[in-house]
Amino acid sequence: MYTPSFLEQLYRTLYTIRVFETRCIQLYRQGLIVGYFHPYLGEEAIASGACAALRDDDYIISTHRGHGHCIARGGVGANDYSPLRKMVAEVLGREDGYCHGRGGSMHIADVTRGNIGANGIVGGGIPIGTGAALGIRIRGSDQVVAVFFSDGAANNGVFPESLNMAAIWDLPVVFVLENNQYAVASPIEEMTRVPDLYERGLAYGVPSSAVDGNDVLAVYQKMQEAVATCRQGKGPVLIEAKTYRHGGHHVNDPGLYMPKDRLEHYKARDPVGIGRKYLLEQGQQTEEALRSIEQEVDRQMEEAIAFATDSPHPSAEEFLEEVQRS
């Protein structure tokens, strides 16, 4: 089945996203992070599983809830936690961040790693990712694009339009619909008659199915099949990953409208816990080995915070000079 090192890498990604979000929320409360901050807590398995099925030369495009995608795609590995440092520096608005403090949480991008970027416009990334796939088809390569978006974005016109064009032109794009069942506070049942959103893909002749978005291996398998389909020129594919946020829409939303029993149900199916169990059981790792991975990530996160808080604010003079030249 899966090698222990593969399962370990999956778990490291899951756990890194969890720690990143948890610590950043604390930094937010301390006033070190400002503006909008949308945690990916509870949805870690989708980015971790999906990105693990991609090659280095593939692309992803993300959303306002994008930290998980950026970390998973950034490829935080046993020897390289520099993506984590650049993430923290960017959400703190510092010079050493991914975007030199100009983008912030909602606009993290790293084109050099095939991460086209997060987006502050709901649905904004869907056609852009589809366009990256159009380019791939014109170039004749076998790269693939993963377009991440959520249920709210699925109700924007860009989704059906992009889905249809991807379908008629057989584009190598995997639409990864993270159905966390809310758009801010709007519950999915009130925003559509058909909450099984993958069914929309079927109407466009696109292979579409749902997967447990809290199960990292289930997501990985689904994604692997989808990616293989796309590489054979038989894309697009739509995957609806069912999941649930562990809290409100953003750090300042207590999410009181989320029914307690539903929240508890999903928290009991915690994606990080599930990934941990895979590594213990299928990966046959000891509790001790897992704890040492966790301690390493914890330590790297503290180093990333130190790195970011030491990083200077971008220079206003340089910024104004840039503006002058533009």
Next chain:
Amino acid sequence: MSAMATPVSAPPARVIMYREALNEALREEMIRDARVFLIGGGIAQRGGSYKVTVGLLDQFGPKRVIDAPISESSFTGMGVGAAITGMRPVVEILFVDFTSLIMDQIVNQAAKYRFMSGGKGRVPLVLRTQGGSGGSLAAQHSQSLEAWFYHVPGLKLVMPSTPYDAKGLLKTAIRDDDPVIFIEHKLLYMEKGPVPEQEYTIDFGVGAIRRPGKDVTIVAWSGMVGRALAAAAKLAEQGIDAEVIDPRTLVPLDKEMILASVRKTERLVIVQEAVRRGGVASDIASLVQQEAFDYLDAPIAIVAGKNTPIPFNAHLERAAVPQEGDIIAAAKRCLYLS
């Protein structure tokens, strides 16, 4: 005809927040006219991101206070259709930045319908939205895009800077038979100001002299009015008496009030948060130089946002938009004091 923020004859007013004033305007107009309804994202159950629509769902029910999916282009177009056929929709777009998604419905449809139908069709639609920087919301949630709407014939454009104006102008907007773009400022929602108990409306095209003065005219709107007044207070300490004018509506524009002031002070500073290029300030400057050229004793100064997307980092964000010091410096340049 100069109108002060609060009529001198008015009885003592309560002090309420900008967002509360907007809420009152919506509530009163919905009571007054059963054709008025609200549609937007998160406005009903949640009461809006800035709490402007709080309580309206309870009072008027889900048929008239509608939470829409994130389908901006279509629900705005639905507003246009409902307006043409007898309703009075108030469509809310959470950030002016997202009006890019609805531009066809506003620019090609709402703005032109009256004209194209030979005057037979009307579109009594209000688009309520919110703009401006401040708060590190970054490049897609911080823009000042009023020039887009200013440019399009067929639209009225309202940008209130006080709770009093917010209420009176929103009521007028809802009663207007043509499409009105109503742009609030995100930093003003919690600002407090006097608002009378009794009903009032404010006519479009009537500016307000926020501070009378004789040495230099400063024109500013929306979030920049407060900054212009703060600058004027500092200038006063240095013996410079600035007159601050808030046009309140950019279309129609109270040109006469600005011209009368310039004829008096002979110097003009125009302040806009929006980027300099292609902005409303440039257009006001061109109107003034055309009609009051002989009165001007110095080139018209424009203090505007830099030609850049708004950065996330708070220091850069501040550097990108006009600050008090920039307004003071511009006024002194007009007086050849710098």
